[in-house]
Amino acid sequence: MINVYSWPTPNGHKVHIMLEECGLRLGRDWQVFPINIGAGDQFQPDFLAISPNNKIPALVDPVGPDGKPISLFESGAILLYLAAKTGKFLPKSDRLKFQVLQWLMFQMGSVGPMLGQTHHFRKYAPEKIDYAINRYTNETRRLYGVMDKQLATHKYIACNQYTVADIAIYPWVRSWEDQGIDWADYPHLKAWFDLISARPAVQRGVQVLAELRKPIRDEKEREILFGATQYQKR
Template sequence: MIDVYSWPTPNGHKVHIMLEECGLRLGRDWRVHPINIGRGDQFQPEFLKISPNNKIPALVDTEGPDGKPISLFESGAILLYLAAKTGKFLPKSDRAKFKVLEWLMFQMGGVGPMLGQAHHFRIYAPEKIDYAINRYTNEARRLYGVMDKQLADHKYIAGNQYTVADIAIFPWLRSWQNQGIDWADYPRLKDWFDRIAARPAVARGVAVLAGARQPLTDDKARDVLFGQTQYKKH
């Protein structure tokens, strides 16, 4: 059994989607343990044992590579682990594999952090800072443009096969409105987005814990996520 410690955020959705795409079914092959990041569950000692960076998602597989339990944190590492475990969504040839890995790193190092900052300064920051809003909105638009251009010659992000690169990127684009994006500027990426969203496993993945997340209006939750609570020694 695979235990997933997660919350319905883009990084959480990546792992939910990957599990379902790999043919692993919630309740049969894996179970989810909600980590309410607005309440501070990510700072609990039990969670920090498997996710020392106090971020979701984290995973514990009771049947690891050597038959013994293994725990993992960082969503990109989890996607690669599941790809290796199931033999799916990561090509076998070195040339194709490294092409997928470069786009996975593009998501981990660019799409996630930059769109996350766009969300923060456009939606959640207690004061509106025009420089930050413009900087990260423009970077979001630049990244969307990079992906739109890539899709001019490819069916999927890393080539003509659906891979972990698509699974990693898709959840981050679901909040395109919060990022200041107009889909009309990125028609190829919009087509890709719609095709990914229509996949049954993707629909199942984004539905996991979807009802648990509430709009961020509570001051305590804001402090837990963005304030001094983040910087205390846990």
């Protein structure tokens, strides 16, 4: 049984979706342990032992590549591990594989960080800073444009196969409305979004822990997520 330590965020849902898409079913092949990032669970020693960057998700597979347990952090690394373990969603040919990997890196280096900042300054920052809101909203729109252009000539984000790149990007664009996006400006991306949303494994994946996620309730939770607590040496 694979153990997944997670929370219902885009990075958490990437791994939930990947597991389900690979034919690994929650409760049968993998189990999930909620790491409540608003309560500070990510700073607990047991979690830091498998995720030293104190970020979700993390995974522990009792049967790693050499038959021994392996623990992993970083959602992109986990997606690649599961692709290797199951032989799914990463093409075998070098040409297609590297096409997919570049779009996976695009998500890890651009889509996740930039859309995350957009969420922060549009929704969570205690002070509304026009410069920051405009900077990150405009960058988000630019990235949506990059993806829309790519999808004008491809069925899926990296090629004409469904891959880890699609699984990585999809959870981040689910919050398109909070990012200031008008789907009318990105028709090819919207068609792709609807296509991915209709997949049963995706629908199962985004429901994992979904009932636990609530709006930020108080200043203590806000401080844990965005204040000095996260910067303490551990």
